[in-house]
Amino acid sequence: MNIRLTLIFLIILGIMITLLSRVYFLSIKSNTYYEELSKNNYIKKINKVPIRGMIEDRNGEKLAINEMGFSILVKPHLSSYKHKEKLEQIMDSIIKEFPQFEKDKLIKDYKREDSSYNHDFISVVDYIPYKEFFPKYTILSSKEDIKIESSTKRYYPQKELASHIIGYVGKASKLDILNNELSTYNGIIGKNGLEKFYNSKLQGEMGYKDVKVNALNQEIEILNEKPASIDNNIQISLDIRLQKYIQEVFTGKSGAVVVMNANNGELLASASFPEFDNNIFARGISVKEWNEMRNDFNHPFTNKIINGLYPPGSVIKMGVALAFLDNGVKENFTVNCSGSLTIGNRNFRCWKSTGHGVVTFRRAIAESCDDFFYKGSLKIGINKISHTLDKLGFGQQTGVDQINEFVGVNPNKEWKENKYKQPWYVGETVITSIGQGNMLVTPLQIARYTSYIATGKLPKPHFYKANYEEPKAVDIPSEYLDIIRKGMYDVSYAPKGTASRHISSKITIASKTGTAQVVSIPQAEKVRMKESELQYYERSHAWLTTYGPFENPQYVVTIIEEHGGHGGEAAGEIASKIYDKLDELGYIKPKE
Known part of the structure; x- marks a missing residue:
């Protein structure tokens, strides 16, 4: 009997403990949980x-x-x-x-x-x-x-x-x-x-x-x-008045124009042509509009400032000349240009078939003598050229505040081995020295490196102040830059300068022309056809990169006109007008 009572008592005690535990959990332990649920029922978040x-x-x-x-x-x-x-x-x-x-x-x-x-x-x-x-x-x-x-x-x-x-x-x-x-x-x-x-x-x-x-x-x-x-x-740093003016003077052309503060990298104008109206995307582009733009051979969707990859042609010659000087070639180095250089079974021609005669660094830049760069490149080799161009920002992003910026190609032996599993040939060194072959650049890279030549520091291009960085020093002696600057001055003003007949601004401009071939010239062709005689899409791209005023560098203007032919003829007048507009708008300051 006592055992039964004890058992009943234990069962009752167990039930009481269970009930008390449940009451404790519901009244105390889950209070926070149900309070949160209650809040969700009467508090609405908007x-x-x-x-x-x-x-x-x-x-x-x-x-x-x-x-x-x-x-x-x-x-x-x-x-x-x-x-x-x-x-x-x-x-x-x-x-x-x-x-x-x-x-x-x-x-x-x-x-x-x-x-x-x-x-x-x-x-x-x-x-x-x-x-x-x-x-x-x-x-x-x-x-x-x-x-x-x-x-x-x-x-x-x-x-x-x-x-x-x-x-x-x-x-x-x-x-x-x-x-x-x-x-x-x-x-x-x-x-x-x-x-x-x-x-x-x-x-x-x-x-x-x-x-x-x-x-x-x-x-x-x-x-x-x-x-x-x-x-x-x-x-942002753009001046839409200047942007509109550039659009007017570039009407009917395809390519890109960059106007940049040479000292701090601010971009005053940056135009890729042809352009398109962004409102068609904001409202929703139609299939017809999309197909028309996508099939346009002039590529209106491409932001050519950062995504247009072009052979630099002769506008790279200042950087190559710096590579010569920076790697042991003496400042008094000269070349006797006869109009061509034979390597193996190939004839590498200068653009002037009769030759330039005795050419110095300064004259090589002023008259864009190809033979000078052919022979100088053979003295130092492609790897040293590539190393100096790397210091000047080629083969890498400029850091501009735009998406998907291309890096281009700054070729050397290792690059070719990795990409093609092939050795580098001496002929490739020669054509790379004049901005042809595998080398590819963007217009913004050219503008940035032109800023370096003008000021001695490499700026970071930018549109918004949050992306500003102090311009970087480059370990190239300043006396070498002086030689390059004088050569660029002669491009604009020496009697045989490649842009001297086309620069007309009241601002003193240092410049360099470039002609980037789109199709190669057959070895059998003794006299090259004129650009005007070629089909439009076979004509060379025309480059012109400049800085000014020469005595007090403030702005860089870089232009590429696709299939425009010769750089000075195609872009000299446009660049001159842009500098005059900069002056009119109050950007060009007198030297203090």
Whole structure:
């Protein structure tokens, strides 16, 4: 009997302990858990999406802005067959006021976003301009199943001006949303140019508002609030007046123009031609527009400033001359140019078939004597040339604030072995010394290295102050630069300078012309055809890189005209006009 009572007592004790433990857990241990659940039931978080920042030029001219308008949203959970008629009536009411939209597409877009888990209104029309929507505002806003919200669309008031540099925004993809949470809410993201490079700055930071709501989801009280960021604008170094002027003087041509502050790397103008209107991407490009631009042989989509890869031709000769001097070739080195150099079974011709006679460093640059560089390159070899050009920024990114900048090719023996598994031949050294063969550069690399020649320091090109870096010193003696600068002065002003008949600016300009071959010249051809006699797409690219004023270097102007022929003839007048415009706009300062 005692055993039974003891057993019953233990069972009752066990049940009491279990009940007490459960009461303890529910009243104390899970209090925090249920308190959080309770908060979720009566506290609603409303996200505040910041307005995308504007892009302005250095004088405050607007380059990228937001146009105000409205979006149309529809109540969720109407996708089922039971609500089919109601959904169609809602879409009909939208189409009645805005017949440019297709009913089937609106329904399809709605159903794609609708689900039993979504309790928010669903956007079916992202943007209608303010002026177009406002007269219909009261008609649609009075319908309980439709919600109207303010909306913005990116707009580029300068149209095609600086389009490659500014870039554009587009609809955020699933991958964009995965990598950028804010794009979930605003639906757009920078796709190219500055719009993409500085997307984080331009899109700003999300704000929010915690609101206490009742059982009917009605707001009772604001508990906490953080405004969306408003300091999202960026002001860049471009002067749109200068950019527009360059567009005018480059009309009908294909290529690129860079105008850069030689001392700090600020880019005052940067144009890739042909250009296109970024607004076609902001509003949504049509298949016809896309195909027309994609099939254009002049490649309007390519930002030729950083993605155009060209043989540098003779504009590389200043760097090659520095390589000679930096690797033991004496300053008094001369070559007797007879018009050609024979190596093995190949004849390497100078552009002047009758030869230049006795040529010094200065004259070699002024008259662009190929034979001087052929013979100098044989003295030091390709690896030493490549090493010096590497110090001048070739074969590497400039660091400009643009996306996907190309590095080009600064060839040497190791490069060829890695790429082609082949040995380097002496003939390749010779043609590389005049900027042909495997060497490829971007216009911005040429502009940057021209800045170094002008100032003795290598700047980092940039559009926005956040990307500025102090110009770098390069371990090349300054006396070598003096020889190069005098040669560039002679290009513009010596009687036989290759640009002397085409430079006409009131600003004293140092320059170097270049002609980059697109097709090779057969060995059997004794007299080369004139550029004007070639088919357009077989003509050489015309280079001209300059700095000025010569006595007080302030700006670099680098030009490449695709299939333009001779650099001085094609670009000399354009460069002269740009320097005169810089002076007119007050950029050229007198020497102190």
